[in-house]
Amino acid sequence: MRECLELAPDAIEVDQASVVQRLGSSRTNCENGLFQESFTAAQGFLAATARPRCVVQTVDLATFAGLYDGEGSNDRDTPLEVILERSEALALFVLTLGQTITDTIRRLFSEHDYLVAALLDGMASLVAESLVESLETRFGRHIAECDGKSTTPAVLAYSPGYCGWHVSGQRALFSVLKPNEIGVSLGAGCMMRPLKSVSGVLVAGEPEIHDFDPGYSCCSGCDTLECRARIARVTGPVCAKREVAWICSDG
Numbered sequence: 001m002r003e004c005l006e007l008a009p010d011a012i013e014v015d016q017a018s019v020v021q022r023l024g025s026s027r028t029n030c031e032n033g034l035f036q037e038s039f040t041a042a043q044g045f046l047a048a049t050a051r052p053r054c055v056v057q058t059v060d061l062a063t064f065a066g067l068y069d070g071e072g073s074n075d076r077d078t079p080l081e082v083i084l085e086r087s088e089a090l091a092l093f094v095l096t097l098g099q100t101i102t103d104t105i106r107r108l109f110s111e112h113d114y115l116v117a118a119l120l121d122g123m124a125s126l127v128a129e130s131l132v133e134s135l136e137t138r139f140g141r142h143i144a145e146c147d148g149k150s151t152t153p154a155v156l157a158y159s160p161g162y163c164g165w166h167v168s169g170q171r172a173l174f175s176v177l178k179p180n181e182i183g184v185s186l187g188a189g190c191m192m193r194p195l196k197s198v199s200g201v202l203v204a205g206e207p208e209i210h211d212f213d214p215g216y217s218c219c220s221g222c223d224t225l226e227c228r229a230r231i232a233r234v235t236g237p238v239c240a241k242r243e244v245a246w247i248c249s250d251g
């Protein structure tokens with residue numbers, strides 16, 4: 001399965017409390033008129049300039065294992081290696097909000113409109129993350145339908161540049177997925193262009209496969225422990241599923 005998807009701009013939602021938290025501000029600092037006015041302005045820029053698109057392609061384990069080794073720069077031991085051994089299905093993905101929103105953020109900063117620029121930047125990152133969650137949900141449902149099962153597997157996304165998977169892995173991932181179809185390419189240091197893009201692999205399986213002790217070599221310098229919140233999303237008592245109405249844009 002390979003599909004290109006896009007999202008109508010009016011399907012993008014952003015929650016003020018999450019943006020405030022992302023910016024590290026306290027809620028009370030954000031109740032004044034200037035903040036509210038800037039938030040509304042940033043929302044307007046988001047709706048006008050974000051153009052979410054993605055490409056998703058299933059891969060078998062052997063193909064992914066070759067791709068994951070990439071240029072041999074991964075950590076000696078990584079959580080994803082262990083997760084892969086117990087996975088049921090895999091899909092590569094690249095998702096982008098497009099170039100215009102990045103240009104707009106840069107322009108707002110250059111015009112010293114710092115609050116609106118920072119709000120738009122935070123909104124864009126949150127939207128990209130939540131859209132990746134929607135791809136996880138969509139892939140889980142796709143597998144359940146293919147297998148004729150009533151329960152969906154737990155799907156989480158893993159990305160080059162995190163948790164021991166070296167960022168140079170982007171090159172192997174891009175060579176298979178070819179996301180130039182949605183306007184994403186690699187620049188210096190394997191940074192994606194446009195900047196507001198996310199790449200990686202969707203890994204499906206029993207919820208437990210995503211759970212592990214964070215004792216890998218990459219974990220010693222980690223101050224986010226982001227994996228804990230992600231694991232809780234699929235193993236917690238209430239597993240909220242992010243759904244958005246992606247539209248198939250193939251051919």
Ligand code: SF4
Pocket residue numbers: 079162163164214216218219220222223224225226227228
């Ligand atoms: S502790 Fe940090 S580096 Fe280790 S798996 Fe979790 S998020 Fe990744």
